[in-house]
Amino acid sequence: MLRDDFVNVKRIVIKLGTNVLRNEDGEVAISRIYSFIEDMAKLVKQGKEVILVTSGAVGLGKKKLNLESTAEDGVKQACAAVGQSRLMSFYENGFGIYDIPIAQILLTEDDFSLRYRYLSLRTTLNKILEFGVVPIINQNDTVSTIKMNAMLSGMKVCFSDNDKLSALVSSELDADLLILLSDIEGLYTANPKENPDAKLIPVVENVTDEIMALGTDASEGGRGGMRTKLEAAKLVTRFGGRVLIANGKIPYVISKIFDKEEIGTIFLPTQENLPDKKRWIGYATNIRGQLIVNQGAKKAVLEQCSSLLPIGIINVINDFRQGEVVSICDENNVEFARGMVNYSSEECRKIVGAHSNNIENILGYKNYDAVITRDNITGLL
Helix, strand or coil: CCHHHHCCCCEEEEEECHHHCECCCCCECHHHHHHHHHHHHHHHHCCCEEEEEECCHHHHHHHHCCCCCCCCCCHHHHHHHHHHHHHHHHHHHHHHHCCCCEEEEEECCHHHHCHHHHHHHHHHHHHHHHCCCEEEEEECCCCCCHHHCHHHCCCECCCCCHHHHHHHHHHHHCCCEEEEEECCCCCECCCCCCCCCCCECCEECCCCHHHHCCCCCCCCCCCCCHHHHHHHHHHHHHCCCEEEEEECCCCCHHHHHHCCCCCCEEECCCCCCCCHHHHHHHHCCCECCEEEECHHHHHHHHHHCCCECHHHEEEEECCCCCCCEEEEECCCCCEEEEEECCCCHHHHHHHCCCCHHHHHHHHCCCCCCCCECHHHEEECC
């Protein structure tokens, strides 16, 4: 796919990382922020739909409060509350120059994990775009409690950084293109900070395990990193979207991207076209419960797209209710799929290893032959 085809799109999600919103001294990079706004305004004037996912609130609040660390309980939340209004003032003023209205949307994990909120959010975002408004989205660190709640230890949350959040937004809105801008040029064959022979990879056709192995941790001040960007790319390309990772410190980088310059790494869409519900099951829900299954069940789920029957289940971990999404793991506790259960954890424990014909004898009733039907399973490998 040529760059010309790659960027010839309608609906675009742009994610700005913390380190592109500030300069080397940790101060707000005002001129760079306004250059981003100018580029995005140009896209809007061309009739494209732009959704902005922005970091920066915690960093701005930390700077405003003259703090050295946000490690103490509640400090990060306080910084987010202080910094968010300052962050939005830049966007309000900048887009106002071009007479483009904006909408602030702060999201927590439950806005995706709870299906009814997920669907409501999608309706709202689509209506905002219909009105010609640019949604400006950020994680609501002020009220998010996932990391602070000891009762939720062991939970796999649907997102904990804005890379994953931008991927979920892209998925929810069926965006054509996700652009991830940070302080790196793109994906390299090795860590360029450690290996001078590392080379930029211009095109990735499939986010394989080998590609994922190239991911590194976040740079100082950020919460993402190349690995979270690759995870985002994997989700977006699975439903047919496109992804571009580039250096947001390149002057007017967004305009250069849409002028078809060879910037960053592009990720091509797969042919899978994962449907919306399966995207939600696989990536947009918070997960606590686990079902450990034998090798035969794993093979049936992955290779034959079969339902998960109780006879293939070895163990049930943690508590969950009927209709919740759980991890499906092999005997080595490696997660390979997720699915929406037809039975609660209590019921599952009673029918572990049983034949489907015996469910009614064991429980006194039978809702389904399968613990998870194949239409409600999303493979992750």
